[in-house]
Amino acid sequence: MQKYDYLIVGAGLFGCVFAYEANKAGKKCLVIDKRNHVGGNVYCENVDGINVHKYGAHIFHTNDKQIWDYVNQFAEFNNYVNSPVSISKGKLYNLPFNMNTFYQLWGTKTPEEAKKIIESQIKEYGFENPKNLEEQALSLIGKDVYETLIKEYTEKQWGKKATELPAFIIKRLPVRYTFNNNYFSDKYQGIPIGGYNKIIDGLLEGIETKTNVDFFENKEALSKLATKIVYTGKIDEFYNYKFGNLEYRSLRFENTSLEKENHQGNAVVNYNDGDIPYTRIIEHKHFEFGKQKHTVITKEFPEQWTKEKEAYYPINNDENQNKYQQYKALSLQENNIIFGGRLAEYKYYDMHQIIASALQKVKKELN
């Protein structure tokens, strides 16, 4: 009856890396996904020759040479560097927070001038032990940057007051006293040439895969197919929400094809103002330096999550974390189920972190 060593539920990066490594070690895997395609949220859809990041923009970055080499086995990467700009009250600012941003805000031309303003604002508005995102931002960068580029974006992105959000979220963004618009501080960065699907196809090559299969519609029969299950879906759903549901933030994407070459001159333009319902517009061709005569843009609208919608971001505040710990405790008692990925670990992972975590878990498993 047990035809497979592993039933892998979810064909996102975690599931695919796990499957690839297990398969390489001679284990028989079946990968299932409820969507009609593999790849999870890194999946790209080709629209008139442009790779559209269907579930939100994905820019690969890592400091870890091993992870970089790992993904480069499956696709070559281009030299795209993420340098978003943000529009606030009709004015354009460079991100992340750097000397260009400070010049645009205050006209400061040297690091000393900028530091003087920021330090005095941190002194006046900062906190010794920041307890939430607002306190963290004020302590990191001061009041002007917080009010111009963080507060309204964050509150519409998360649907919560910045004072109700965990501080760590804002630590994702660097603060620099150089004229450097690179959004990431990692050594390696780029977009796979030919799109993310190439990596997924490489990982799943020779592995049995079934799409349009919802694990929960046939849990018992599917579970019997394999000795072990690798589960990458929502952990609260796995346990039938018995401790209540964890909160997520959802997104709605509105795609438009335009008969012009260049709409906004950058892959990512953020919209800070609270009265604009989307957080950013992505112009996909710029990720791959596209030369097409047309372009495709996507407006990203944050939305309240409900059980019918896609869960994109875990909301890791104290209340949800405590609930998650209850689910985690249950998961640790399982002998034949491995939980991994953004949804099963309820963690705001980036792609490189997911790959590292999958490699670590599969290695432990195979040993």
Ligand code: UDP
């Ligand atoms: N953020 C912000 N202003 C911006 C961009 C980001 O305040 O213009 C904050 C916001 O709280 C967001 C967090 O920084 O949730 C992380 O942003 P990032 O771009 O890393 O998030 P992702 O691409 O995962 O949505």
